[in-house]
Amino acid sequence: MFGEQGGRNDLVRRHNLALVLRRVHVAPATRSELTRVSGLNRSTIGALVAELVDRGLVVEDEAAGAGQVGRPSPLVRPSDVPIAVAVNPELDAVTVATVRLGGRVLAKERVPFDAPPTPDEAVAVAVDTARRLLARSNGARLVGAGIAVPGVVRRVDGLVRLAPHLGWRDVPIAAMVGEALGVFAGAANDAGLGAQAEWVFGAGRGVEDLVYVHGGASGVGGGIVSGGALVGGATGHAGELGHIGIRRGGRADTIGVRGTLESEVRRSALLEVLGLDRADPDELEAALTADRSSPVRAEVRRQIDALAVALASVINLLNPSRIVLGGFLSALTAATPGRLADMVATRALPLPDEPVDIRRAALGSDLLLIGAAELPFTRLFADPLPA
């Protein structure tokens, strides 16, 4: 807010180009719609769209004559030319995908690993797979790569500070991938990128103040959107909802602290009481709603109550208008509808006419890849000129 630089005039152009491109990325729009939402003049929107078409970033569909009086306005859609590579290294696999503007996953490939991939292995797989996938898509132009890492990542330079499950520490993963591919690469925490994906394309669409909470096999994470911007924090580590303290004592979580959200709310504990070895999200949800035995109900209630304490803290702290639950948290709350909202209400500030809208995530298994692709795309928006 202070050390900010002024100086604009050509920056106005860049800002407006980014505005249009971002809007079209989120959802196709006619030129007249763009004129309306931006408040810019028809002629200006015309010039901006023309420039974006020139640069191969958007395309115009001849009209969608929507039964309206007046000359039809051409529909502006994201072009198929710009393409991003998304990478998601996990405990037992590295997933690589090519993603187009508009969050459209073009191709996806999962390479299994027996042991957690080392950084070098992950990069090698990412680059090989990316090259192969890209070779298939003629006419596409690679604009960058995004990596969703299950760990703490410094956003500015994509340095993995700590990824306990992968065994990584201070790994410059973004630089490694970027150098190998010869393009920009960014990296961020996986749950944070899930938050971004749900915000832009999913259950958080259009909301300015949003908290996303993701329940993964290895813990709980999330992301925060405040005032229409992703909260990164000083070094980009914000959003570690799993390490909110909710009680004294209790189990230790993945970083050895007792009584945190992720020490109380665990997917493995659910599988255990259900007597399951492994289950995909749908199976878990089916099992949870089907099994009405008392140990299962008790565990579900216990976890929901713990989640409610953490969410109430987050609500009182950040006053979001919506909370989106992803991963197994979605299944968890589906099993006992209403309980979470009720428990949250008893602990949040008593403003009953402004309840928080708690929803399940809308995006499926492509969530992290779509989010990861937003990293290079966001950069493209910030500076659409060099295309």
Add this chain to the structure above:
Amino acid sequence: MFGEQGGRNDLVRRHNLALVLRRVHVAPATRSELTRVSGLNRSTIGALVAELVDRGLVVEDEAAGAGQVGRPSPLVRPSDVPIAVAVNPELDAVTVATVRLGGRVLAKERVPFDAPPTPDEAVAVAVDTARRLLARSNGARLVGAGIAVPGVVRRVDGLVRLAPHLGWRDVPIAAMVGEALGVFAGAANDAGLGAQAEWVFGAGRGVEDLVYVHGGASGVGGGIVSGGALVGGATGHAGELGHIGIRRGGRADTIGVRGTLESEVRRSALLEVLGLDRADPDELEAALTADRSSPVRAEVRRQIDALAVALASVINLLNPSRIVLGGFLSALTAATPGRLADMVATRALPLPDEPVDIRRAALGSDLLLIGAAELPFTRLFADPLPA
């Protein structure tokens, strides 16, 4: 991020005017300094400053020839013309002040009350006192009023949703004061405004990611700055740090929830073990550091540990680079230096080379009034033209 409006060119001017004015408000600067930090051209800065001088918002001091080679650059300081009224209704008094740009409190008056003031009483006192204080300051121009309310306030329109200690509920205090004074008026939570004051003028100067925690007689509150902007939340209620849940059971806090930060960390509990009836901040701190009896030490430790749990949650959630402690929390931590930082470190993400900087508040008793004045001033910055 989405529904944003584009359209700029004259807005560039407004933006740059605001930039200069805000910078001068935070600290006086020479024209050459303004040129450097803004990246704008000398001639542009000259024109901007000239316009602000025209409008009576800044003044230029003839040079401060600082022993440097070259033509001396005039110092630009905030003018004494624009003036804001700051109001702080409390349990036992209504404090009113006139504040100049730069956070300079010109005059202050505290009007005691036996019972908590009603909204009408508070407005009457505010308006009467403000008129009297303003009459004394010749040549000043009232730009607006700001009200710091101990309660939950909707920022957009300054509606007091809930102020338990005052007994207010859904009181449009900003509209009432604004109408009575005939100028813009804004209202916000007192601790949130304290956060803003510390951020702009105090221990959070220049920091982009900051959490301020205020310990008051009636509870704990605070404010969050993220990415160089105050976090308001969907309705402006963000920052209620006192209602973070840290344990099961325990006492009930002011809204009847058990185990929250403000149910565990209480000024009254400190006074009790010290055997004091009342104490101003300095007396409290002196008493806490002087009394080394074991009940006092135990209570201090207990409260610090509780605070640490909440702060660790906040750190993991928001990744601030600095935390500022105000009110009695400042005295609390001074009594046992180091313990808070140590306790926080054991619960925060293990990134030891990026420790959070925990500091005591730098501003004194004028904190809330300075913060309240920022409400109309911020509005002035956003639109310095109509002056």
Add this chain to the structure above:
DNA sequence: GCAAATTGTTGTGGCGTACAACATAACCGG
């Protein structure tokens, strides 16, 4: 007292958007 350095001042040019006038293409009513 003169050279060097730094900054204020002034006039010109370029860039980007707004605006107005015109062109185009749908719908609507007969």
Add this chain to the structure above:
DNA sequence: CCGGTTATGTTGTACGCCACAACAATTTGC
């Protein structure tokens, strides 16, 4: 089937704002 109405794309002009260059002013240092 055709002219009127409405909405939008297109084009050329005008205005606002900043960058830049050249010049003026003022201090330091030798």
